[in-house]
Amino acid sequence: MKKKIVIKDSERLVADLSKAYRVVAKQTTIPVLTGFHLQFTGESLTITGSDTDNTIRITEEDNCTSSQSCAVVVPARIFLDTVRKLPACEIQLKMGENEISIAAGKSTFELKTMKADEYPSFSLDDTGVCVEIQAADLANGLRLEYACSVLAMRPTL
Structure with a gap:
């Protein structure tokens, strides 16, 4: 039975996938980490990308509708490239046993998937401390000032 x-x-999905792709393992001994873990529950989608050292988990509310809760691991690069090239409209996903069908407009693609229960679970809150900060404030705080030296033997700070 296929889940729909x-x-x-689709533009919000591409933006979220692009953010999570930054930490997806490119080469690893754990093949499932080369993919996105997608979890659908009602009207929310959680995208997880990880390389075991860094993990990004993005939860998008009110961007999808799912008849039942389900999870799947899709190949990250192929899935991102496929969704990025689709027209900016509604995307329909149909998940089978080992594949996912992606349809938008007149385009339809099928990708092989991996089992979601093979994806390792990562605790994002090891310390018990959670900090929330506005993105603009974080970017402002991380702004870099550049220093340059004329001589390598005498650095100028």
């Missing part, structure tokens, strides 16, 4: 999911805004 509808993604309402």
Whole structure:
């Protein structure tokens, strides 16, 4: 039985996938880490990307509709490239046993998937401390000032 999911805004999905792709393992001994862990529950989608050292988990509310809760691991690069090239419209996903069908407009793609229960679970809150900060404030705080030296033997700070 195929599970059907509808993604309402493909541009938001591409933006979230691009953020999570930054930490997806490119070469690893654990093949499942080369993919995105996608978890659908009702009207929310959680995207997880990890390389065991760094993990990004993004939860998107009100961008999808799923008849039942389900999870899947899709190959990250192929899935991101496929969704990025689709027209900016509603995307329909149909998940089978070992594949996922992606349809938007007149385009339809099928990708092989991996089992979601093979994806390792990562605790994102090891310390018990959670800090929330506005993105603009974080970017402002991380702004770099550059220093340059004319001589390598006498650095100028």
